[in-house]
Amino acid sequence: MTVPPATSWQRLGAVRIDAAGCGSLAGLAAAALHFAGALKSTPPGAALPVDLTLLSAALLVPSLLVLLLTRRWWLHGALALPLAGAALLWLWLVLAGSWSRSAVILPQKLPEIVLLGPVMLMAGMLVGADAASRRWLDRATLGTGPLVAASVAWGLATGKVVLGGLAGASPDLLRVQYQLAGLAIACAAGLGAVRIVEAAAWPSRLFWGVFTLALSAAALLPGGRMGLISLIVSVLLTPALRCRSAHRPAAALRWVLAAALAGGLGLGLLLLPSQAMDGLRTLERFTEGGMEASARPALWRAALHWAGETLPLGLGTGGFTIAAGHGERRGLYPHNHLLEALAEGGPVGLLLWLGCFGGGAAVLLLRARHAAPGRVARIAALVLPVGLAAMVSTDLGNRMVWFALGLALSTGMVAKRVE
DSSP states (O other), X not given: OOOOOOOHXXXXXXXXXXXXXXXXXXHHHHHHHHTHHHXXXXXXXXXXXXXXXXXXXXXHHHHHHHHHHSEEEEEOGGGHHHHHHHHXXXXXXXXXXXXXXXXXXXXXHHHIIIIIHHHHHHHHXXXXXXXXXXXXXXXXXXXXXXXXXXXXXXXXXXXXXXXXXXXXXXXXXXXXXXXXXXHHHHHHHHHHHHHHHHOSSHHHHHXXXXXXXXXXXXXXXXXXXXXHHHHHHHHHHHHHHHHHHTTOXXXXXXXXXXXXXHHHHHHHHHHSSGGGGTTOHHHHHHTTTGGGGSSHHHHHHHHHHHHHHTTTTOSOTTOHHHHTTOOSOGGGSOSOHHHHHHHHHHHHHHHHHIIIIIHHHHHHHHHTTTSOHHXXXXXXXXXXXXXHHHTTSOOTTOHHHHHHHHHHHHTTEEEEEOO
């Protein structure tokens, strides 16, 4: 049989698009964009000649398009409710902007919700469903956590921070820095804890145990209370979810008890001598009045008050801070996504938010019994800290929240490479 001569395309096979490579690039770019705010506070991130957010977005969009074309996609029917809820929520928030009193926050916030939100949601779904993308997102997060933790320690030791300039120069930016740093550390710690229960040999378990403990200690430095709480919850629950999804309920219970005991002993050792708390800004903030010293309860009460006063339509997108007497200051949003949707979108906004984000949580929990246990646990480790943060911080324009929602929904998808 005569073998046909190689075509010019075959001779130039080196330039062919590699499907696995596109998945790797998509995972790395998604991780860089997801944690861009935290990475900018590190010396390497600050030294980049271009903005990391723009760079990672420029790499992510084309890699997602190639990923979309080089995979076969299957979607579970359970995705219908949260996807419909998201689409209708975006539409409703656009309509709600027509009766908003805001002239500054509205043009800032609305494009982030209705333009950036769908892109980040799709990115989370595609990256979370593709094995290569998900694997590199996992690896990049495991690298980001220690890098951010080391940068925070270095900044405290030298009296400097990168984001916001010198320490104390910009309180708002410093607050953003420790919140984002805490999220990056918490996500990496959750993934490290999953590796502990997956490890087959004791040396590997020891390595990932030290890794998780080191990140847990680093979470005591930045000052982000929610970052520490989300780390504790993630380290407790995501390995247990890994065991439970693998039909090992006894192992899940043993992990929760052992992790809770270890955490309690560690905290007790820290609290014994008062000098041990010096420099641990996160613990110091827990002892500075707790919730009584925070503005969140007042903002939550104001959100509930104005939700009742403006029934049935709500204040309109971006209208909360004006009604609450803070003017056009976006940083004083309700600090709770549910209350924000209710105050600015009325009961309709609340129902759509529940369908969207509540539906996403339901998909993740329902698919935990059917998807691969390791996949579910890793997605949960990335989603849980961001989900908790959405209930005490950030507004609906935050891209991390939409990406995390996409990751949760990706558990209802299957992607296979086109051969």
